[in-house]
Amino acid sequence: MANRSLAACLNDLKRGQHLLEIDVPIDPHLQMAEIQRRVYQAQGPALLFKNVTGCRFPMVGNLFGTMDRTRYLFRHTLENVRQLVALKIDPNAGFKAPLKSLKALPTAIRMLPRKVRRGPILKHQIQIEDLPQLVSWPKDGGAFVTLPQVYSEDVAKPGLMGSNLGMYRVQLSGNEYEPNRQIGLHYQIHRSIGVHHSHALAEGKPFRVNIFVGGHPAMTLAAVMPLPEGMSELMFGGALAGHRIPMITSPNRAGIYAEADFCIVGTIDPERQLPEGPFGDHLGYYSLQHEFPVLNVEAVYHRPGAIWPFTVVGRPPQEDTAFGEIIHEITGPIIPTVIAGVHEIHAVDAAGVHPLLLAIGSERYVPYAKERRPQELLTCANAILGQGQLSLAKYLIIAAHEDDPSLNCHDISKFLQHVLQRADWTRDLHFQTRTTIDTLDYSGSGFNEGSKLVIAAAGAPKFELQAELTGALNLPHEILSAQLVMPGVLAVSGLDYQSDQESRGIQPLLDLPVTHPVNKFRLVIVVDDAEFAAATLNNFLWTTFTRSNPAADIFGIGAFTDQKHWGCEGALIIDARVKPHHAPPLIEDPEVTRSVDALAAKRGPLHGIIS
Structure with missing residues (x-):
């Protein structure tokens, strides 16, 4: 039988030995986030923090930290949801496997949200400052909600079926926000919520937004699921949760998820934006401060026994990796x-x-x-x-x-x-x-x-990939290190970045002829630290593709332009060095790291979980 609430899901995880309860005081300012990151890296259990410094609500992290646990959470419904997807791909599959298709029919029925007049979410009312104030990285601009379900309806087509449920960044404190009255919402116009926002502005109507936190974990996953146009996230959430999602509806406000743990009700300010950020983000760097929409808060609700779920993002892989995999x-x-x-x-x-x-x-x-x-x-x-x-x-x-x-x-x-x-x-x-x-x-x-x-x-193989560093490469003397990343790929370091030059300081490489031995490698990555970039596949991927802008940072030996098409006859070169305009990388606070080390020591609550 599928669970209906976050608390029930946590009890289920506890019975299945997927949950660790931590009773000692844990600070949501940096310490909790570092614990979560390190437990995730160790592929450890979900974490229920029962004694949160400065807050009366317990917090739970690492819910989706392993694929086994993610599948366990949705074990009652996942196969039927997959079957529904298969039926969408091939309706004839219903005839090929009628028994499986019949099993999927109740799931299809549960996809319809259920309108209700009341629910546990409206039992208690608090203020923004009473919510858990999670700060994940030292330079973050304030406390953030990291697993929000941001709900909006289209003023041009109001109602549950035309709604959007998305996971957009929410800043609770800091910057210029008026305490308890304003919070920040980070989203772009191409997102579905941005379309709703533009419709509200065009019609001169209030744009009402509700932010849910908690409830069944299926709603969290629904908020990040890329669904076909016209399909409501509430429908997907119901299918994965195993029950119709109860939504409190009324004529003058957007729907409220009746079984959420928390809900922030408000209206997007039509007049202005305010600075939001910085925030340590999933590329492994800070996203800097920029102006984004502001939610004028009207009410904050929580259900009895509310629990605040959170995640931490940073250089991947992190817990949100499981979202992509599922x-x-x-x-x-x-x-x-x-x-x-x-x-x-x-x-x-x-x-x-x-x-x-x-x-x-x-x-x-x-x-x-x-x-x-x-x-x-x-x-x-x-x-x-x-x-x-x-x-x-x-x-x-x-x-x-x-x-x-x-x-x-x-x-x-x-x-x-x-x-x-x-x-x-x-x-x-x-x-x-x-x-x-x-x-x-x-x-x-x-x-x-x-x-x-x-x-x-496309086509047959044309190039043999150099698979080892043998013989003299005769690289320019400015290059201090050359490391094999994988067959066909070489990382080099030692060239200083020159922002005032068109070649950015890699001219010694570009001057090499196409007959030079370096051209045995199809791809050469210019980095700050070749040993780091070549140490693991993940290091290579992160360094190369987060630190380069193709039009500005791609060069080649024997480069040419023909009818405005650019190419090169020798090795392709990507400049993946840190540039002056790049955002700073995410680095833990050493003092916080030491405090987490102490929790992992013998007789500490994390002993045996992390090292």
């Missing part, structure tokens, strides 16, 4: 029905999600050609970059399914080597310049501004 499990099979010709897509978590997108598509334009080259793949790439959040991709690398039907873009090292063997740098590099990129990515030319690169690879 989303792929559920929705991965539907990709070919949404984007014609595309077999698989992988937003690479280790690279910060949006900076790097890998894809497999079909290449069938001229099947009788003696030598295939990317043609249909470019159509696939353009379609991918036109889809919702996929449009934020900075690097899109796409390979042809026909070249290796067993290729899997989640096997990142194998996928990249497959592409490096086939991609022709004189032909297969396709740039978009002066376009939009992720708001959180500071590698570009300005706020929300940067460039994109599509690398398409």
Whole structure:
């Protein structure tokens, strides 16, 4: 039987030995976040903090910290939700497996939200300052809600079925917000809530927004789920929770999730924005302070026995990695029905999600050609970059399914080597310049501004990948270290960044002839620390794709421009050094680290969980 509340889910986790209760006082200012990060890295249990410094509400973290636990939370419903997705892909599947389809019918019925007049959420009323004040990183601008479910309705089409439930950043304190009366909401206009906001402004009507925290964990997952246009997140939440989501409705306010643990009710200020941030974000750097919408708070509610769930983001992988993995499990099979010709897509978590997108598509334009080259793949790439959040991709690398039907873009090292063997740098590099990129990515030319690169690879292998550092590379003397990352990829360091030069200080590399031994490597990454970048695949992905803006930071040996197409005859070079305009990386407070070390010592509550 599926659980109906967060407290019931936690009891279920406790019975299954997936939950650790911590009774000693824990400070939500930095200490709790570091505990959560370290327990996640150790693949430890969910954490219920029962004694939160300065707050009467318990807090729970690391709920989704392992895929086993995430599947355990939804074990009663996950298979039926997958079956519903399969039916959407192929309605004939209902005839092929009628027993499975019949089992999915009750799930379909539970997808409809249920209107109610009252619920436990309205039992108690408090103020913003009474809520847990989680601060995750030393330079954060205040306390943030890190697992919010932000609910809005379209004034042009009000009601539950036209609503949006999204996970947008919420700042509770700090900056210029008036205490207990204003909080910050970080979202962009292309998000569904932004569409609702623009409609409210156009019609001159109040834009009412409710922020839920807690309730069934299915609602948290629903808030991050990329759903087909027109499908309500409330419907998905109900299917995954195993019951219809009860929503308190009234004519003059947006719906309220009756079984949430907390709810903040308010109206977006139509007149102004206020500075929001900084905030340590999922790219592994701070997103800096910028003006974003303000919610004028009207009421704050909580249910009896309320528990505050939270997560911590930072350099991936972190707990939110599980969101991407479970989303792929559920929705991965539907990709070919949404984007014609595309077999698989992988937003690479280790690279910060949006900076790097890998894809497999079909290449069938001229099947009788003696030598295939990317043609249909470019159509696939353009379609991918036109889809919702996929449009934020900075690097899109796409390979042809026909070249290796067993290729899997989640096997990142194998996928990249497959592409490096086939991609022709004189032909297969396709740039978009002066376009939009992720708001959180500071590698570009300005706020929300940067460039994109599509690398398409099709056909038989053309290039042999250098798999070891042998013989004299005869690199320029300025290069102090050269490290093999993987076959075909070399990391070098020692070149000083020169912002006043077009080549940014890598001219000694660019001056090498195409016959030079360094061109045995298809890709050369210029970094601040070659040993670090080459130490692990994750280090390479994070360093390369979060610290480079394609149009500004890609160079090549033997580079040329022909009819406005850029390419190179030798090695492709990516400048992945830290630049002066980049946001600072996330670094823990040493004193807080020592306090967590003490909790992990013998007889401490975290002994045996983290080292």
